[in-house]
Amino acid sequence: MLFKSPGQYILDRYRNVFFDPKKELWLNLGLWKSASRYSIACADLAKQVAEMADLARGDILVDAGCGFCEPARFWLRHWEPASIICLNNNRFQVGVARWRLAEAQLGNRICIVECDAVRIPLRDRSADCVIALESAFHFNTREAFLRDAYRVLKPGGMLGMADLLPLSAATNQDEHSRMIRRHGKIPEENMYDRFRLERIVKDVGYCLVSMVSLRQEVFPGAAKLAKLLGANLLLPDDCVIGLTDAEKRTCLGVEWWERTSGIGDFVLLAARKPEC
Numbered sequence: 001m002l003f004k005s006p007g008q009y010i011l012d013r014y015r016n017v018f019f020d021p022k023k024e025l026w027l028n029l030g031l032w033k034s035a036s037r038y039s040i041a042c043a044d045l046a047k048q049v050a051e052m053a054d055l056a057r058g059d060i061l062v063d064a065g066c067g068f069c070e071p072a073r074f075w076l077r078h079w080e081p082a083s084i085i086c087l088n089n090n091r092f093q094v095g096v097a098r099w100r101l102a103e104a105q106l107g108n109r110i111c112i113v114e115c116d117a118v119r120i121p122l123r124d125r126s127a128d129c130v131i132a133l134e135s136a137f138h139f140n141t142r143e144a145f146l147r148d149a150y151r152v153l154k155p156g157g158m159l160g161m162a163d164l165l166p167l168s169a170a171t172n173q174d175e176h177s178r179m180i181r182r183h184g185k186i187p188e189e190n191m192y193d194r195f196r197l198e199r200i201v202k203d204v205g206y207c208l209v210s211m212v213s214l215r216q217e218v219f220p221g222a223a224k225l226a227k228l229l230g231a232n233l234l235l236p237d238d239c240v241i242g243l244t245d246a247e248k249r250t251c252l253g254v255e256w257w258e259r260t261s262g263i264g265d266f267v268l269l270a271a272r273k274p275e276c
């Protein structure tokens, strides 16, 4: 294989624990501000998105690109939304997540639908909050998802996103980089920087509440984790990740992402659908 992303290593290591209800199955790069274990870093990222998106008790929440529903279970535990509708177009992940939800007796609070997140199977104005946690860069296209999320949000409803983007408008267009993106299921149409993302969000009709780059808190930890997983047959949570200030400041590992896929930014965004 030409290229193995942290996500592919992680999926690989989960192979023997998909049906172990005691193991958590997160599938994002994690927020390595203070965490030294993978599931803590992932939960910290999920927490930050939920806080930015003003997730509240009793909300109807849509989780677009839900992985194995680990974020949904975390949000349910800590925010108590009324229900969570999880969307994933990967049949295998949906099957595993459904089994795990039934095992945990959560099937009445979290429902998972196998579908494309650009066509959300909900009525107009029916959701309080839509979150895409490190998934919208895969959607075909991110802009189509932003429009459909806008449709299903109630007036005043919130969108929260954590997403991977190129750092600058000049995306790496060499053939190898395009092939890596095809392989990683990243449509070329999503390859724009955070400034264009901000314009698109506003053009769709949202009011931007906040946007921050977390690249220094995300890429270095993910790079160290991938290195450890590549060298050992460990579960992600068995790896202990320590980062120095210099490694964070220089965004250790990001040059590998930029060279291979053209991606060098990690953005957290919250936006509101206006009341009228």
Ligand SMILES: C[S@@+](CC[C@H](N)C(=O)[O-])C[C@H]1O[C@@H](n2cnc3c(N)ncnc32)[C@H](O)[C@@H]1O
Residues within 6 Å of the ligand: 007, 025, 026, 027, 028, 064, 065, 066, 067, 068, 070, 071, 087, 088, 089, 090, 093, 115, 116, 117, 118, 132, 133, 134, 135, 138, 139, 140
């Ligand atoms: C990097 S994983 C993040 C998973 C999860 N949010 C988490 O943090 O654990 C991206 C997820 O988006 C899903 N996905 C990719 N394209 C999708 C699409 N078009 N519609 C729905 N889900 C999609 C993938 O199957 C995967 O579950």
